[in-house]
Amino acid sequence: MTDTHDQPAPQQGETYMRRIRSFVLREGRLTKGQQHALDTYWTDYGVDYQPQLIDLPALFGRDNHKVLEIGFGMGKSLVQMAKAAPEQDFIGIEVHKPGVGACLADAVAQQVNNLKVFEHDAVEVLEQMIADNSLDTVQLFFPDPWHKKRHHKRRIVQAEFVQLLRRKLKPGGVFHMATDWENYAEHMLEVMSQAEGFVNLAPDSRYVERPEHRPLTKFEQRGQRLGHGVWDLMFKKES
Numbered sequence: 001m002t003d004t005h006d007q008p009a010p011q012q013g014e015t016y017m018r019r020i021r022s023f024v025l026r027e028g029r030l031t032k033g034q035q036h037a038l039d040t041y042w043t044d045y046g047v048d049y050q051p052q053l054i055d056l057p058a059l060f061g062r063d064n065h066k067v068l069e070i071g072f073g074m075g076k077s078l079v080q081m082a083k084a085a086p087e088q089d090f091i092g093i094e095v096h097k098p099g100v101g102a103c104l105a106d107a108v109a110q111q112v113n114n115l116k117v118f119e120h121d122a123v124e125v126l127e128q129m130i131a132d133n134s135l136d137t138v139q140l141f142f143p144d145p146w147h148k149k150r151h152h153k154r155r156i157v158q159a160e161f162v163q164l165l166r167r168k169l170k171p172g173g174v175f176h177m178a179t180d181w182e183n184y185a186e187h188m189l190e191v192m193s194q195a196e197g198f199v200n201l202a203p204d205s206r207y208v209e210r211p212e213h214r215p216l217t218k219f220e221q222r223g224q225r226l227g228h229g230v231w232d233l234m235f236k237k238e239s
Contacts, residue, residue: 028096028097028098029098030097030098030101031098031101033101033102033105034097034098034101034102034105035101036105037101037102037104037105037108038097038100038101038104041104041105041107041108042104045104045107045115045116045117046100046104046116046117046118046119047059047116047117047118047129049118049119049120049124049125049128049129050128050129051124051128051129052128052129053128053129053130053131054129054130054131056089056091056130056131056134059116060089060114060116062089064087064088064089065087065088065089065136065137066088066089066091066134066135066136066137067081067085067088067089067090067091067135067136067137067138067139068090068091068092068093068130068135068137068138068139068168069090069091069092069093069138069139069140069141070093070122070138070139070140070143070156071093071094071095071122071140071141071143072092072093072094072099072103072117073094073096073099073142074098074099074102074103075092075094075099075100075102075103075104075106075107075117076102076103076106076215076217077141077214077215077217078090078092078103078115079103079106079107079110079112079115080110080215081213081214081215082107082112082114082115083110083111083112084213085114085213086114088114088136089114089115089116090114090115090116091115091116091117091118092115092116092117092118093117093118093120093122093125094117094118094119095119095120095121095122097119100117100119103117104117123161123164126164126165126168127164130168131168132167132168133167133168133169133170133171134168134170135168135169135170135173136169136170136173136174137169137173137174137175137176138165138168138169138173138174138175138176139176139177139214140156140157140175140176140177140178141176141177141178141214142178142179142180142217143155143156143157143177143179143184144156145179145181145183145184147181147183147184152187155184155187157177157184157187157188157191157192158191159191159194159195162175162191162192162195162198163195163196163197166195166196166197166198166237169237170237171237171238171239172236172237173236173237174201174234174235174236174237175192175198175234175235175237176211176214176232176233176234177192177232177233177234178210178214178230178231178232178233179230179231180219180220180223180228180229180230180231182229182231185207185231185233188231188233189206189207189233192233192235193205195235196239197237197238197239198235198236198237198238199235199236199238200233200234200235201234201235201236202233202234207231207232207233208232208233208234209232210230210232211232211234214232
């Protein structure tokens with residue numbers, strides 16, 4: 001997850017339409033375990049970026065429900081979701097190498113085999129490697145809020161990015177967002193409410209309760225004890 005509270009991972013960001021990057025790629029220091037996981041398990045779990053479409057059913061050896069998460073941070077929640085739903089296939093994208101290494105190590109420890117990961121910019125992967133109408137769910141959990149007003153334009157949830165996701169989602173596919181910044185939640189709601197081809201799944205056309213399949217993170221539990229809010233948004237592709 002793009003959890004800005006419990007790890008220092010840079011966030012996936014908008015590189016839209018030739019092309020501004022909103023994240024700063026800071027490699028960080030790899031632990032021995034993370035480096036070992038990258039060296040040992042990348043061939044099993046990793047997908048190298050290349051500017052050509054990838055056959056997702058062939059990648060997983062089956063054509064099941066496909067979930068793609070943008071910016072999985074250290075990967076604990078992504079691995080947890082994949083383990084809890086072995087009938088689904090999960091794809092994670094993250095630019096932070098230590099997070100990718102940690103995710104691989106955790107996937108091996110949890111004996112998860114329905115997960116593939118990219119270490120690359122999410123927009124380039126989506127544009128170049130993911131076929132249109134191929135994803136059932138796209139997840140964006142706790143992205144960088146760019147909380148200063150002058151930086152709001154760097155937030156990943158913008159109209160052009162949403163329409164890119166619309167192309168990649170199957171009809172009926174869902175874009176699921178979560179943030180602990182109320183201002184960003186309001187921004188997400190505004191952008192998505194104006195987005196062509198999407199319908200809000202919240203009964204009141206605002207926010208949904210956290211679904212059981214999204215794990216409760218440690219920072220989220222800590223925030224709840226302190227009275228902090230978390231907002232989930234789920235929008236379905238109608239057309």
